[in-house]
Amino acid sequence: MRIFLCTGEASGELLAADLLGAMRKRGAILEAEGIGDARLENAGVRLWHRTRGWASLGPIDAVRKIPRLLGIMWATALRLARRPPDLVVLVDFGAFNVRLAKSLRHFGSRVPILYYFPPAAWLDNAARARDVAGATEALTAFAHQRDFYRSLGLPIGYVGHPLVSTVAARTPRERAPDDGGLVALLPGSRRGEIDRHTPRLLDALAVMRLTRPKVAATLVAVDDDAQHAFEHWLGLRSPQPVTVVRDARAALAAADAAAIASGTAVLEAALIGTPAAALYVLSEAQAKIARRVYRGTYITLPNLVTNAPIVPELLQENATPDALAAALLALLADPQPQLEAYARVRAALGAPDALDRCAAFALDVAGR
Numbered sequence: 001m002r003i004f005l006c007t008g009e010a011s012g013e014l015l016a017a018d019l020l021g022a023m024r025k026r027g028a029i030l031e032a033e034g035i036g037d038a039r040l041e042n043a044g045v046r047l048w049h050r051t052r053g054w055a056s057l058g059p060i061d062a063v064r065k066i067p068r069l070l071g072i073m074w075a076t077a078l079r080l081a082r083r084p085p086d087l088v089v090l091v092d093f094g095a096f097n098v099r100l101a102k103s104l105r106h107f108g109s110r111v112p113i114l115y116y117f118p119p120a121a122w123l124d125n126a127a128r129a130r131d132v133a134g135a136t137e138a139l140t141a142f143a144h145q146r147d148f149y150r151s152l153g154l155p156i157g158y159v160g161h162p163l164v165s166t167v168a169a170r171t172p173r174e175r176a177p178d179d180g181g182l183v184a185l186l187p188g189s190r191r192g193e194i195d196r197h198t199p200r201l202l203d204a205l206a207v208m209r210l211t212r213p214k215v216a217a218t219l220v221a222v223d224d225d226a227q228h229a230f231e232h233w234l235g236l237r238s239p240q241p242v243t244v245v246r247d248a249r250a251a252l253a254a255a256d257a258a259a260i261a262s263g264t265a266v267l268e269a270a271l272i273g274t275p276a277a278a279l280y281v282l283s284e285a286q287a288k289i290a291r292r293v294y295r296g297t298y299i300t301l302p303n304l305v306t307n308a309p310i311v312p313e314l315l316q317e318n319a320t321p322d323a324l325a326a327a328l329l330a331l332l333a334d335p336q337p338q339l340e341a342y343a344r345v346r347a348a349l350g351a352p353d354a355l356d357r358c359a360a361f362a363l364d365v366a367g368r
Helices: 010-025 038-042 059-063 066-082 094-106 126-135 143-151 191-211 224-235 248-254 264-272 284-293 301-306 321-333 336-348 354-365
Strands: 002-006 031-036 045-050 087-091 113-116 137-140 182-186 216-220 242-245 257-261 276-280 313-315
Touching (some): 002 094, 010 113, 010 354, 031 038, 038 045, 045 066, 066 094, 087 094, 094 113, 113 354, 126 143, 137 143, 137 354, 182 248, 191 224, 191 257, 191 276, 216 248, 224 242, 248 264, 257 321, 264 301, 264 336, 276 321, 301 336
Parallel strands (some): 002 031, 002 087, 087 113, 113 137, 182 216, 182 257, 216 242, 276 313
């Protein structure tokens, strides 16, 4: 079976790789090609294009990337239309993938298209939902998005979130010693996230060490570019007990607490059982746009799926080193209330076999 997967950033790659593995576990013999980066390549996917640097931090950042990505999208659509695979799997990254799906249909292609994690899950956009449903078979991981599509009379699949199948809760552990502890710092994968979040997180660590002089940190880099950026920021400061690592889940599992750029990694921390605070900082221009288009109470996935403030959210001007340090110190001192609330997050994400159900859905779309 020939399958083509298209992702746009690190979190989508991880989801695509897990889906590919689950399909193979069901007995599918797959020849996989796609658009992604190292994680997909390591999963046995032959890459047409590498996506490093594709993801944008807001619409202003996206504008300069449009011409190049539009050209790649058209070339990809033509190539797929001329020699269609048995299944196309699109993962999130709506600005690119929705256009790719519509272009394939415009060219008359009838290739089965699965949209895994349709875009705008928390920005109820009827026009976008109709575009997705009109060109693809959609499969969401969120009950909220399922309900929105169905309120419009649009078909969408829902079997739960695959991370409940792949991220196990760690064994309960003792509180960190009063003078120390290990903190995982996850600034994000996009260059803008790294540049805005890393200095704040390192400064927060310095503040924490005034109270807990033996506290140390792991700093999670998604690739070589991120590691080089971290080395730059670390070089501008007095030596700190910081180790740069590559495995986010391992870092979260080992940490007593974590500060994480809002995204899938916060959800992973909740499922692992790592006390966490979330942050996110945009440029002022981008923040003004974000405030106009999003009116929700929360932005962090554990809070969104439970509609409760389980993970502290430190956004924009509130994401100061002092505030981040205070949030992390509070979690180190008394993690139990948040840990108990994490059970609600896992329950809200569906059944433990969700990933296998996602694989079954994908194979059904392919007619296999």
